[in-house]
Amino acid sequence: MKTQTANKTQNVTEKTERITGSEAIIRCLIAEGVDILYGYPGGAIMPVYDELYKFKDQISHILTRHEQGAAHAAQGYARISGRVGVAMATSGPGATNLVTGIADAQIDSTPLVCITGQVASHLLGSDAFQETDIVGISTPVTKWNCQVTEASQIPEALAKAFYLAKSGRPGPVLVDITKDAQFGELDFKYEKCKGVRSYIPVPPTDLETVAKAAELINNAKKPLIVWGQGIILSQAEEQLKAVIEKAGIPSAWTILGASAIPTSHPLNIGMVGMHGNYAPNVLTNECDVLIAIGMRFDDRVTGNLNTYAKQAKVIHFEIDPAEVDKNVKTDVAVLGDAKSSLTALLPLLNNNTHNEWHQKFKDLYAIEFEKIIKDDITPTKEGLTMGEVLRQININTKGNAAIVSDVGQHQMIACRYSEFNITKSNITSGGLGTMGFALPAAIGAKMAAPDREVVAIIGDGGYQMTIQELGTIFQNKVPVKIVVLNNEFLGMVRQWQQLFFDKRYASTEMTNPDFVTIAKGYYIEGKRVTKRDELATAVKEMIASKDAYFLEVCVEKEDNVFPMIPSGASVSDIRLS
Amino acid sequence: MSEEIKSFTISVYTENNIGLLNRISAIFQRRHINIESLTTSQSEIENVNRFVIVVNITESQAIKVVKQIEKQVEALRAYYHTDEETIYTESCMFKIKSDLLFEEPQIQNIIKDSNARIVTVNKKFFVLEKSGRRHEIELLRRELNVFGIMQFVRSGRIAVTKEEMKISEMLSAFNNQL
Numbered sequence: 001m002k003t004q005t006a007n008k009t010q011n012v013t014e015k016t017e018r019i020t021g022s023e024a025i026i027r028c029l030i031a032e033g034v035d036i037l038y039g040y041p042g043g044a045i046m047p048v049y050d051e052l053y054k055f056k057d058q059i060s061h062i063l064t065r066h067e068q069g070a071a072h073a074a075q076g077y078a079r080i081s082g083r084v085g086v087a088m089a090t091s092g093p094g095a096t097n098l099v100t101g102i103a104d105a106q107i108d109s110t111p112l113v114c115i116t117g118q119v120a121s122h123l124l125g126s127d128a129f130q131e132t133d134i135v136g137i138s139t140p141v142t143k144w145n146c147q148v149t150e151a152s153q154i155p156e157a158l159a160k161a162f163y164l165a166k167s168g169r170p171g172p173v174l175v176d177i178t179k180d181a182q183f184g185e186l187d188f189k190y191e192k193c194k195g196v197r198s199y200i201p202v203p204p205t206d207l208e209t210v211a212k213a214a215e216l217i218n219n220a221k222k223p224l225i226v227w228g229q230g231i232i233l234s235q236a237e238e239q240l241k242a243v244i245e246k247a248g249i250p251s252a253w254t255i256l257g258a259s260a261i262p263t264s265h266p267l268n269i270g271m272v273g274m275h276g277n278y279a280p281n282v283l284t285n286e287c288d289v290l291i292a293i294g295m296r297f298d299d300r301v302t303g304n305l306n307t308y309a310k311q312a313k314v315i316h317f318e319i320d321p322a323e324v325d326k327n328v329k330t331d332v333a334v335l336g337d338a339k340s341s342l343t344a345l346l347p348l349l350n351n352n353t354h355n356e357w358h359q360k361f362k363d364l365y366a367i368e369f370e371k372i373i374k375d376d377i378t379p380t381k382e383g384l385t386m387g388e389v390l391r392q393i394n395i396n397t398k399g400n401a402a403i404v405s406d407v408g409q410h411q412m413i414a415c416r417y418s419e420f421n422i423t424k425s426n427i428t429s430g431g432l433g434t435m436g437f438a439l440p441a442a443i444g445a446k447m448a449a450p451d452r453e454v455v456a457i458i459g460d461g462g463y464q465m466t467i468q469e470l471g472t473i474f475q476n477k478v479p480v481k482i483v484v485l486n487n488e489f490l491g492m493v494r495q496w497q498q499l500f501f502d503k504r505y506a507s508t509e510m511t512n513p514d515f516v517t518i519a520k521g522y523y524i525e526g527k528r529v530t531k532r533d534e535l536a537t538a539v540k541e542m543i544a545s546k547d548a549y550f551l552e553v554c555v556e557k558e559d560n561v562f563p564m565i566p567s568g569a570s571v572s573d574i575r576l577s
Numbered sequence: 578m579s580e581e582i583k584s585f586t587i588s589v590y591t592e593n594n595i596g597l598l599n600r601i602s603a604i605f606q607r608r609h610i611n612i613e614s615l616t617t618s619q620s621e622i623e624n625v626n627r628f629v630i631v632v633n634i635t636e637s638q639a640i641k642v643v644k645q646i647e648k649q650v651e652a653l654r655a656y657y658h659t660d661e662e663t664i665y666t667e668s669c670m671f672k673i674k675s676d677l678l679f680e681e682p683q684i685q686n687i688i689k690d691s692n693a694r695i696v697t698v699n700k701k702f703f704v705l706e707k708s709g710r711r712h713e714i715e716l717l718r719r720e721l722n723v724f725g726i727m728q729f730v731r732s733g734r735i736a737v738t739k740e741e742m743k744i745s746e747m748l749s750a751f752n753n754q755l
Contacts, residue, residue, distance in 0.1 A: 135596055136596075136599060139596060139599050139600055139603060140600075140603045140607070143650065144650040144651075145596070146594075146596070147595075147596075164650055195751070195754065196650060196651075197653070197748060197751040197752075198591070198592050198650060198651050198652060198653045199650045199651075320648065321644050321647070321648070322641070322644035322645050322647070322648045324644075325640070325641075326641060326644075
C-alpha cells in the first residue's frame with residue numbers, strides 16, 4: 001500500500017484509538033455498513049473470528065459448510081440487494097475454496113469483498129502450513145487484490161477494497177491479511193475511500209455520442225434493444241422503461257438482465273442467446289439498429305459473430321471501455337453509466353410505436369408458443385416437464401419471488417419461464433456457469449431480503465455440488481424454498497451428447513440418493529413429486545411454508561431445452577427442435 | 578483496420594505496486610500473445626512506473642489489450658505505438674577474453690566501427706556495451722562470435738513516443754478533484 005497519497009479520502013473521525021489489526025478489520029466492516037458476512041474459520045484467520053465473537057451484536061457471521069458456499073452466499077446477498085457481499089476464509093485451502101465464487105463474481109460483475117487470513121509475514125514464501133499464494137492465484141479473477149502484512153495498513157486496504165468492489169463496473173476484490181498483521185496494533189482511524197487516481201470508475205457520458213445514438217434510433221425503422229445487467233447495476237430500470245415506451249422499441253434481455261423490466265411489459269420480448277426466445281434471436285439479424293445497453297455481447301448471446309447483426313447499425317451503451325468493440329464492432333459507443341446515459345437520451349427521442357415491426361415479434365412468438373412453450377408449460381405427455389413446475393411457481397408467487405437458479409437445463413427453463421415483477425429477482429450464474437451456485441446464493445439472497453420469497457431452482461447435478469449448505473439453512477433457519485428438478489442426468493450435457501455426440505451418454509447419468517430423506521436429515525420439510533396431479537398442491541404447500549422447504553420434482557429424463565442456437569451457428573439459425 | 582501482424586510497443590504508466598506485473602502479463606497470457614520484451618522502470622513522474630512491452634500482434638488486438646490493461650485499477654494509462662511512432666533502442670553487453678584484444682587486432686576495428694563502449698578491462702576479460710537497434714546489435718554479435726564470446730546479454734526494448742502521453746495532466750486533474 002504505497003499509494004496512500006494517491007487515494008482521495010474523507011475524514012470520518014479525527015481521533016485515533018490503539019487497537020489490534022483484527023479488531024480494526026471488524027470495525028472497518030461495520031463502518032462500511034456490513035451486517036452479515038459469510039465464512040469459515042481456520043488457523044490463519046482466528047484472531048478475526050475472536051473479534052467477531054466480541055462484536056456479534058453488531059455484525060453476524062454465517063458459518064457456511066464450505067468456503068465456496070460462503071462466496072456464493074455473499075454473491076446472492078449482493079445480487080438481490082445491490083450491496084457489497086463479504087466472504088471470509090482462512091489461508092491455504094480456505095482461500096482457494098473461495099476462488100470459484102470469486103471467478104463467478106468477476107465475470108458477472110458482482111461486488112464482493114473477500115478477506116483471507118495468511119500465514120505470518122516472516123513465513124511468507126516458505127511453504128508454511130496452509131500457506132498459498134492467494135494473491136497470485138486470485139489475480140486473474142479479481143478486480144483488485146492486495147496483501148496486508150502490517151496492522152497499520154488494514155484500514156486503507158479495506159476502504160479501498162469496498163470502494164473498488166462497488167464503484168464503476170462492480171467486481172470482486174480480495175484482501176489477504178497475514179496473521180501477524182491481525183495480532184499487531186495500530187492507531188485506528190477509518191476513512192472511506194473516495195477515489196483512486198489510477199482508476200476511472202465511470203467514464204463521463206459524452207452528450208455528442210448520446211445525440212448520435214438518438215439520431216440513429218429516431219431514424220430506425222426496425223430498432224431492437226438488448227439490455228443486460230448494466231441496467232440493474234446502475235439502477236436504470238425506470239430510465240430504460242421510459243426509453244422503451246417513448247420510442248416504442250421491442251426490447252430483449254440477456255440472462256443477467258432478466259427482471260429489470262417486468263415480464264408482463266408489452267415491449268419486453270424475452271431473452272436473447274443460446275436458449276433465448278425465438279423472435280429476438282431471429283430478428284437480431286433483421287433489425288436496422290441494434291441498441292445494446294449494459295451488456296457485453298457474450299458468445300452465448302451472439303452465436304457466430306461473423307453473422308451477428310451484420311445488417312444493423314450497432315449502438316453500445318457501456319460503462320467499461322474494454323467492452324466496446326471487444327466482440328461486436330459498434331457504430332456509436334456511448335460510454336458511461338447507463339442511468340445517466342439513458343436520462344440524457346430520453347428527451348432526444350421521438351415518440352414512436354413501430355407497430356408493424358412489433359407485430360413480427362408477436363408472429364414469431366406465436367410460432368415459438370405453438371412449437372415449444374405450450375408443451376413446456378402445459379404438457380399433455382405423461383412425464384413432468386421443468387416448464388410446468390415453473391408455471392406453478394409463477395402462479396403461487398404471482399411473479400414476486402426472487403428466483404435463484406443453478407446451471408444447466410433447469411436454469412434455462414427458469415430464466416425462460418419465470419415471471420418477474422420486481423428487479424434484481426433473477427439470481428443465477430451467467431458468465432461462469434458455476435454448478436453449485438444456487439443453494440448457497442439463495443441463502444445469501446434470503447438473508448439480504450428476508451421479506452422476499454426466495455426460490456432456488458436446481459438440477460440434481462448442481463444440487464449435489466453444494467448440498468452441504470442445507471446445514472447452513474438449518475442452523476440459521478433460513479426460510480428458502482428449494483426446488484430440485486431431478487431428471488437423473490446432467491441434463492444439459494446429456495442434451496449435447498444426444499444432439500452432437502450420437503447419444504453417447506458419457507458420465508452424465510446419475511444414480512441419486514433419496515433427496516427428501518437428506519433434507520429431513522437436516523430437519524428441512526420435504527416432498528417428492530412424481531405425478532402431474534400432485535404438482536400444483538405441492539408447489540402451493542411449499543410456497544405457503546413459513547420455513548425452509550425442499551421440493552423434489554422427478555421430471556422427464558430426456559427432455560431437451562429448445563429453442564437452441566447450436567454453438568458456432570448464427571442467431572437466426574436458432575433451432576425449434 | 579489492418580489485420581497484419583506487426584511489432585507494437587505498448588507503454589503503460591502504473592502505480593508502483595507489488596503484483597501489477599502479474600496482472601499485466603496475465604492479459605497477454607490469456608490471449609496467447611507472446612511478449613517479445615518487457616521492461617519496467619521509473620517514469621518521468623515521481624512514483625509512477627512505466628512498462629515498455631513489445632509484442633507482435635494485429636492492431637485490433639493491440640487496441641483490445643491496451644483497453645484491458647487500462648482497466649486494471651492500478652494502471653494509469655496504456656498506449657500502443659508502431660515502431661515508426663517511437664524512438665527506441667536496446668542495450669547489450671559482451672564479455673570477451675582480454676587476450677583477444679591484443680591477438681586479434683580486427684576486434685579493435687569492430688569496436689570502433691560499431692560505436693560500442695568498453696566498460697571494463699582486466700587481465701582475463703573485457704566487457705563491451707552497445708546500445709542501438711536490434712540489427713546493429715545482431716551484427717556486432719555475429720562479428721564478435723567469430724572470435725568467441727564468453728557471455729552475451731541483451732536488454733528489452735526501451736522506447737519513448739513521438740506523441741505526448743499527458744500523464745501529468747491526468748494526475749493533476751485527479752488532485753484538483755480532492
